[in-house]
Amino acid sequence: MKPFRLVFALSALALAALSQPARAADVICYNCPPEWADWASMIKAVKTDLSIEMPHDNKNSGQALAQILAEKANPVGDIGYFGVTFGMKAKAQDALEPYKPAGWDQVDAGLKDSEGYWTTIHSGTLGFFVNKDALAGKPVPKCWKDLAKPDYKGMVGYLDPTSAAVGYVGAVAANLALGGSDTNFDPGIAFFKDLKKNDAMVPKQTSYARVVSGEMPILFDYDFNAYRAKYSEKANFEFVIPCEGTVVFPYVVGLVKNAPHKDKAKKVMDYLLSDKGQAIWTNAYLRPARKIELPEAVKAKFLPDSEYARAKSVDWGKMELAQKGFSDRYLAEVR
Numbered sequence: 001m002k003p004f005r006l007v008f009a010l011s012a013l014a015l016a017a018l019s020q021p022a023r024a025a026d027v028i029c030y031n032c033p034p035e036w037a038d039w040a041s042m043i044k045a046v047k048t049d050l051s052i053e054m055p056h057d058n059k060n061s062g063q064a065l066a067q068i069l070a071e072k073a074n075p076v077g078d079i080g081y082f083g084v085t086f087g088m089k090a091k092a093q094d095a096l097e098p099y100k101p102a103g104w105d106q107v108d109a110g111l112k113d114s115e116g117y118w119t120t121i122h123s124g125t126l127g128f129f130v131n132k133d134a135l136a137g138k139p140v141p142k143c144w145k146d147l148a149k150p151d152y153k154g155m156v157g158y159l160d161p162t163s164a165a166v167g168y169v170g171a172v173a174a175n176l177a178l179g180g181s182d183t184n185f186d187p188g189i190a191f192f193k194d195l196k197k198n199d200a201m202v203p204k205q206t207s208y209a210r211v212v213s214g215e216m217p218i219l220f221d222y223d224f225n226a227y228r229a230k231y232s233e234k235a236n237f238e239f240v241i242p243c244e245g246t247v248v249f250p251y252v253v254g255l256v257k258n259a260p261h262k263d264k265a266k267k268v269m270d271y272l273l274s275d276k277g278q279a280i281w282t283n284a285y286l287r288p289a290r291k292i293e294l295p296e297a298v299k300a301k302f303l304p305d306s307e308y309a310r311a312k313s314v315d316w317g318k319m320e321l322a323q324k325g326f327s328d329r330y331l332a333e334v335r
Contacts, residue, residue: 166221
């Protein structure tokens with residue numbers, strides 16, 4: 001073959017290779033970030049055990065729902081992972097279709113939609129995720145009211161409560177602990193105003209890495225992220241259940257309406273509730289949705305039950321109804 005023909009042939013092959021689409025994901029899960037709830041391990045297990053490729057996705061609950069709604073006429077996502085209030089919103093906005101994964105009947109009635117539109121896969125307790133080395137010698141805060149003190153100016157962070165599920169959970173927890181209710185967010189709004197005066201940081205997405213690096217010494221977050229840092233990162237971390245009290249919050253999955261990879265998505269949802277799937281969550285310090293026993297090695301790393309006695313379950317249906325009113329007030333009075 002003449003040189004110019006060889007070059008032409010190689011160029012044609014290269015162009016053909018570039019034009020071939022990359023191997024498509026088998027299942028798309030919106031809001032499954034590797035740094036949150038150790039989705040990294042779960043995604044790896046799904047690939048190993050089910051031979052299903054499911055890429056990570058760094059949205060938050062609100063962004064995931066917005067994406068699903070934007071794609072409603074031509075769905076791209078298959079599974080949505082949400083804080084429970086956003087799962088309720090997704091059902092209300094006709095973004096999901098019912099599916100009851102294997103093991104669904106073993107999930108408590110209060111942790112699932114009765115028709116199967118969403119199902120809890122694990123839960124977390126909201127508190128303070130603290131990088132003690134980044135406190136510059138200041139004491140670890142023990143109460144909600146501590147955070148507005150000058151000592152912690154520019155040190156406190158919380159995810160945007162009008163967008164991220166954990167942000168709204170933090171708002172609910174603080175509001176209830178400080179004397180509010182689902183019909184009275186005055187204490188919560190006042191609290192966030194005080195935090196703003198204290199130069200609080202308000203990111204929109206998961207900020208685990210920012211706490212680990214010390215950029216954000218204190219973050220409203222769940223126990224599972226704080227324990228993960230405490231036992232796997234090279235710094236000094238602590239999880240604090242505020243002295244005034246806090247809340248427990250479930251995280252749910254739902255099948256996207258008209259999901260393009262529906263059958264494989266159902267297999268993934270079955271796996272998330274399976275014995276092995278639930279055990280993976282416990283290794284990441286999450287409370288499983290099904291009543292499986294926490295491994296002793298994991299349980300020993302949690303705060304004692306006496307501390308968790310301050311963490312209460314609430315009616316998230318009522319809190320979902322209150323969310324828009326709170327968000328409107330937060331945007332008008334705080335942000």
